[in-house]
Amino acid sequence: MDSVFAAIVQAPEDPILGVTVAYNKDQSPVKLNLGVGAYRTEEGKPLVLNVVRKAEQLLVNDQSRVKEYLPILGLAEFNKLSAKLILGDDSPAIQENRVATAQCLSGTGSLRVGAEFLAKHYHERTIYIPQPSWGNHLKVFTMAGLSVKTYGYYDPTTLGLNFQGLLEDLGAAPAGAVVLLHACAHNPTGVDPTVEQWEQIRQLIRSKGLLPFFDSAYQGFASDGGECFIAQSYAKNMGLYGERVGALSIVCKAADVAGRVESQLKLVIRPMYSNPPIHGASIASTILKNSDMYNEWKIELKAMADRIISMRKQLFDALTAKGTPGDWSHIVKQIGMFTFTGLNSDQVAFMTKEYHIYMTSDGRISMAGLSSSTVPHLADAIHAAVTRAS
Amino acid sequence: MRHEFTSSSSPADRRLNALFRHLATASTESRTAVAFCPTSGFHGDSVFSLVVRAPEDPILGVTVAYNKDPSPVKLNLGVGAYRTEEGKPLVLSVVRKAEQMLLNDRSRVKEYLPIVGISDFNKLSAKLIFGADSPAIRENRVTTVQCLSGTGSLRVGAEFMARHYHQKTIYIPQPTWGNHPKIFTLAGLSVKTYRYYDPTTRGLNFQGLLEDLGSAPSGSIVLLHACAHNPTGVDPTLQQWEQIRQLMRSKALLPFFDSAYQGFASGNLDQDAQSIRMFVADGGECFVAQSYAKNMGLYGERVGALSVVCKTADVASRVESQLKLVIRPMFSNPPIHGASIVATILKDSNMFNEWTIELKAMADRIISMREQLFDALRTRGTPGDWSHIIKQIGMFTFTGLNSKQVEFMTREYHIYMTSDGRISMAGLSSKTVPHLADAIHAAVTRMS
Numbered sequence: 001m002d003s004v005f006a007a008i009v010q011a012p013e014d015p016i017l018g019v020t021v022a023y024n025k026d027q028s029p030v031k032l033n034l035g036v037g038a039y040r041t042e043e044g045k046p047l048v049l050n051v052v053r054k055a056e057q058l059l060v061n062d063q064s065r066v067k068e069y070l071p072i073l074g075l076a077e078f079n080k081l082s083a084k085l086i087l088g089d090d091s092p093a094i095q096e097n098r099v100a101t102a103q104c105l106s107g108t109g110s111l112r113v114g115a116e117f118l119a120k121h122y123h124e125r126t127i128y129i130p131q132p133s134w135g136n137h138l139k140v141f142t143m144a145g146l147s148v149k150t151y152g153y154y155d156p157t158t159l160g161l162n163f164q165g166l167l168e169d170l171g172a173a174p175a176g177a178v179v180l181l182h183a184c185a186h187n188p189t190g191v192d193p194t195v196e197q198w199e200q201i202r203q204l205i206r207s208k209g210l211l212p213f214f215d216s217a218y219q220g221f222a223s224d225g226g227e228c229f230i231a232q233s234y235a236k237n238m239g240l241y242g243e244r245v246g247a248l249s250i251v252c253k254a255a256d257v258a259g260r261v262e263s264q265l266k267l268v269i270r271p272m273y274s275n276p277p278i279h280g281a282s283i284a285s286t287i288l289k290n291s292d293m294y295n296e297w298k299i300e301l302k303a304m305a306d307r308i309i310s311m312r313k314q315l316f317d318a319l320t321a322k323g324t325p326g327d328w329s330h331i332v333k334q335i336g337m338f339t340f341t342g343l344n345s346d347q348v349a350f351m352t353k354e355y356h357i358y359m360t361s362d363g364r365i366s367m368a369g370l371s372s373s374t375v376p377h378l379a380d381a382i383h384a385a386v387t388r389a390s
Numbered sequence: 391m392r393h394e395f396t397s398s399s400s401p402a403d404r405r406l407n408a409l410f411r412h413l414a415t416a417s418t419e420s421r422t423a424v425a426f427c428p429t430s431g432f433h434g435d436s437v438f439s440l441v442v443r444a445p446e447d448p449i450l451g452v453t454v455a456y457n458k459d460p461s462p463v464k465l466n467l468g469v470g471a472y473r474t475e476e477g478k479p480l481v482l483s484v485v486r487k488a489e490q491m492l493l494n495d496r497s498r499v500k501e502y503l504p505i506v507g508i509s510d511f512n513k514l515s516a517k518l519i520f521g522a523d524s525p526a527i528r529e530n531r532v533t534t535v536q537c538l539s540g541t542g543s544l545r546v547g548a549e550f551m552a553r554h555y556h557q558k559t560i561y562i563p564q565p566t567w568g569n570h571p572k573i574f575t576l577a578g579l580s581v582k583t584y585r586y587y588d589p590t591t592r593g594l595n596f597q598g599l600l601e602d603l604g605s606a607p608s609g610s611i612v613l614l615h616a617c618a619h620n621p622t623g624v625d626p627t628l629q630q631w632e633q634i635r636q637l638m639r640s641k642a643l644l645p646f647f648d649s650a651y652q653g654f655a656s657g658n659l660d661q662d663a664q665s666i667r668m669f670v671a672d673g674g675e676c677f678v679a680q681s682y683a684k685n686m687g688l689y690g691e692r693v694g695a696l697s698v699v700c701k702t703a704d705v706a707s708r709v710e711s712q713l714k715l716v717i718r719p720m721f722s723n724p725p726i727h728g729a730s731i732v733a734t735i736l737k738d739s740n741m742f743n744e745w746t747i748e749l750k751a752m753a754d755r756i757i758s759m760r761e762q763l764f765d766a767l768r769t770r771g772t773p774g775d776w777s778h779i780i781k782q783i784g785m786f787t788f789t790g791l792n793s794k795q796v797e798f799m800t801r802e803y804h805i806y807m808t809s810d811g812r813i814s815m816a817g818l819s820s821k822t823v824p825h826l827a828d829a830i831h832a833a834v835t836r837m838s
Binding site: 013048066139144244253260 | 437438447480545700709720
């Protein structure tokens with residue numbers, strides 16, 4: 001008798017993670033992995049923050065600690081501290097108890113739980129995501145039961161924001177539709193609206209009663225009294241990637257609503273994984289509630305951010321020095337872990353084949369994967385791709 | 391409410407204000423009903439005004455109520471987490487040892503795991519449940535993915551089935567763990583039940599089970615508790631398992647095993663896996679959700695694995711690729727800490743042996759509580775046959791007490807348990823058994 005799954009097709013490799021798979025197979029000594037967005041040091045190594053190791057030591061050495069189930073919504077202290085971190089210590093929404101927060105599995109888990117809640121309880125089942133967005137967004141929202149549309153975001157001619165297109169598309173969305181916003185360091189483009197543009201976006205969204213769902217968050221929205229969803233991740237900023245630490249916050253109009261929303265979030269989480277993992281959230285909580293550790297964290301975080309900004313500058317300078325055709329200023333204008341180089345998939349394939357550069361085919365590179373010693377090699381590869389291949 | 395921006399004079403707001411003035415002349419109730427037009431814009435009600443408060447989870451709600459009770463003799467026999475003789479949670483020594491080793495290894499990092507989790511952990515988990523000499527493993531016919539404990543493994547498996555399997559109905563035993571139907575329903579399966587527990591004998595309704603599975607449509611999915619059935623503690627005998635296996639294979643029913651208590655039920659890892667291994671030995675296919683919450687005491691770390699045993703290695707490989715498409719949009723990749731602890735223990739033979747000793751100690755203490763409770767009721771001459779207390783297996787006993795009796799025991803004796811009469815033996819100690827026996831005796835003699 002045949003397998004009951006005989007007809008199953010082999011699923012394609014995840015495009016982002018597939019880059020690392022291919023990189024690992026390559027034997028070349030000059031290979032460079034600019035695929036997945038995980039921070040690397042100047043030596044090209046993963047980094048565990050000192051303050052994280054310190055917090056972990058405290059936890060593991062505390063013999064009074066146990067491994068009991070967390071509540072369905074996770075570690076209460078972690079939730080409160082996460083809400084304060086993202087909304088601000090003096091947030092009226094927090095003071096008025098209008099925020100429901102659930103510990104979730106990093107950014108992905110927070111998005112999925114929030115989306116499933118919306119699919120169950122919200123009257124509009126469509127979410128608008130920017131074009132382009134992180135590859136997993138579409139799948140997360142679809143599996144949660146929402147239907148996905150896009151709004152204009154990236155302008156390939158300027159390698160910057162298509163602000164007119166964004167306003168038009170959001171303006172044409174049905175009232176009440178959900179809108180996904182990357183508050184800062186847009187993934188994959190690194191292109192962010194200016195503060196003034198954000199204010200315009202906010203006014204438009206509020207005037208049409210669109211519901212913002214932030215992947216990370218922007219302060220202005222949270223303090224205008226309106227409602228929003230926020231998916232928070234500690235993967236990058238605390239380097240807690242594999243520990244899966246995150247939080248979903250829902251800012252509501254009233255405390256009573258927040259209380260009912262919280263009770264319904266439990267019904268989404270319980271049949272998914274019952275309650276969240278304790279270790280990573282305990283580390284984050286330990287750091288956030290101790291002012292010395294909190295300050296240490298900010299210093300280490302700034303060092304990571306500064307190194308990435310330095311890589312941007314070095315790559316830009318290298319291409320300028322080579323006289324590589326084109327305007328490469330977007331490299332220093334874009335923000336965050338990624339640069340949308342503007343290279344097309346043929347050029348990317350060329351760079352992989354000839355220079356052993358591994359990146360996603362949309363031309364996105366992870367700046368965190370660069371170092372002063374590898375910038376020249378990348379600059380060579382880009383130069384060759386632009387001048388030789390079309 | 392703050393009105394920072396001056397768009398109160400915007401066209402949108404003027405329209406809104408006009409609308410609200412229009413509606414304000416109606417009665418309060420209808421105003422509330424009509425005014426809920428969340429798309430009308432910023433100054434309206436919450437878009438979630440109509441969300442109703444969900445009831446507290448019944449199992450976890452027991453602990454909530456227990457915590458509120460100030461009585462010094464209160465007893466929490468609700469949630470299934472192990473407690474020591476002193477009534478305290480337990481972190482196994484071998485777990486603390488493994489955790490220290492991991493912590494002290496400065497070469498360890500916190501990078502994303504692969505979507506399917508830690509490869510060592512997956513292989514070792516498969517060996518643990520199927521046996522090191524399992525032909526299915528040797529022939530590469532097993533795909534194993536790290537998931538969030540038992541719940542997460544069930545959910546991922548069920549979502550996979552909802553997407554790829556031709557039969558969308560799963561049969562679950564009556565009764566079963568309260569979260570099972572919700573997991574399967576949200577995953578996209580429809581849920582039916584098969585008879586399991588016989589309240590008159592407080593044992594297995596084997597005839598009913600065979601009849602119900604016998605009349606299930608060919609290919610249906612069947613949830614089986616591998617051992618230590620939750621909540622009843624009633625397990626089929628090996629002979630009965632063989633009959634169940636033959637029936638299921640003859641009707642091509644697809645087994646989905648929930649294994650949350652391997653080693654915890656009898657104290658022996660291999661014994662507690664026998665039901666599963668019988669099904670794998672016949673060369674057929676099955677799903678297994680494995681949890682390390684109880685047997686390694688890793689509850690809050692959320693450590694588990696989903697294994698799919700397939701007819702061929704090629705199918706197993708394709709199934710694995712599709713499992714990734716279920717996991718990635720759910721949580722991307724699983725948490726590293728707990729699974730690292732498990733892998734550390736399973737691959738070191740000394741630590742593995744230490745673990746089996748600590749595991750047996752937990753199982754033995756629970757068996758001892760069963761004996762003590764049974765003896766205490768017999769001594770009191772409590773009416774009824776209480777032998778099911780020592781016949782049932784695992785963390786829980788289905789006492790047979792009804793919800794009125796349970797309520798009485800909570801009110802008068804501060805005993806906290808689920809209203810179906812289920813008690814967690816792990817929550818008992820030699821010191822507290824007498825109090826529970828008193829409570830049961832009183833409930834049975836005073837309330838019917």
